[in-house]
Amino acid sequence: xxxxxxxxxxxxxxxxxxxxxxxxxxxxxxxxxxxxxxxxxxxxxxxxxxxxxxxxxxxxxxxxxxxxxxxxxxxxxxxxxxxxxxxxxxxxxxxxxxxxxxxxxxxxxxxxxxxxxxxxxxxxx
Numbered sequence: 526x527x528x529x530x531x532x533x534x535x536x537x538x539x540x541x542x543x544x545x546x547x548x549x550x551x552x553x554x555x556x557x558x559x560x561x562x563x564x565x566x567x568x569x570x571x572x573x574x575x576x577x578x579x580x581x582x583x584x585x586x587x588x589x590x591x592x593x594x595x596x597x598x599x600x601x602x603x604x605x606x607x608x609x610x611x612x613x614x615x616x617x618x619x620x621x622x623x624x625x626x627x628x629x630x631x632x633x634x635x636x637x638x639x640x641x642x643x644x645x646x647x648x649x650x
Contacts, residue, residue: 527573529569529572529573530570530573530574530587533566533569533570533573534566536562536566537562537563537566540558540559540562540566541559541562543558544558544559563608567608567609570609571609574587574606574609576602576606576609576610576611576614576644577611577614577644579600579644579646580646580649581600581646581648581649582649584600584646587603587606588603588605588638588639589601589602589603589606589639589643590603590637590638590639592619592643593619595621596617596619596621596645598645598646598647598648599617599619599643599644599645600643600644600645600646601619601636601639601640601641601642601643602616602639602640602642602643602644603638603639603640604633604635604638604639604640607628607633607640610626610628611626612626612627612628613625613626613627614626614644616642616643616644617642617643617644617645618641618642619636619641619642624642626642
C-alpha cells in the first residue's frame with residue numbers, strides 16, 4: 526500500500542482511538558472529533574487515491590471486492606472509499622446496470638463491507 530495512504534489511515538485510526546481511550550471526553554465531543562478528522566483525512570486521500578485509475582491489485586489492496594462470475598471485471602467500492610468517488614462517474618451495479626454516481630441519491634447499502642456498485646477494472650497486462 527502506498528505510504529501516503531497508510532499514513533492517512535493510521536492517523537485516522539489514532540483519532541478514532543482517542544474516542545475510546547479518552548473516557549473523560551463527552552460523547553458529543555467525540556462525535557465532533559471524528560467528523561472533523563474524517564473531513565481532514567478525505568481531503569488528503571483525494572490527493573493520493575484516484576478511483577478511476579486503479580489496477581486490480583491496487584483495488585484489492587484497498588479492499589474492493591469482486592461480484593461473482595457474471596461480472597468478473599466489476600470491483601465494488603468498499604464503503605470507506607465512497608467519499609472519494611467523483612460525482613458523475615460511470616459505475617455499474619451488481620445487476621449489471623450502468624449509472625452516473627450521485628452522492629445525494631446513490632444507495633450506499635453494503636454487502637460484505639462494499640456498496641452494491643463499483644467500477645470495471647480489466648485484467649492487467
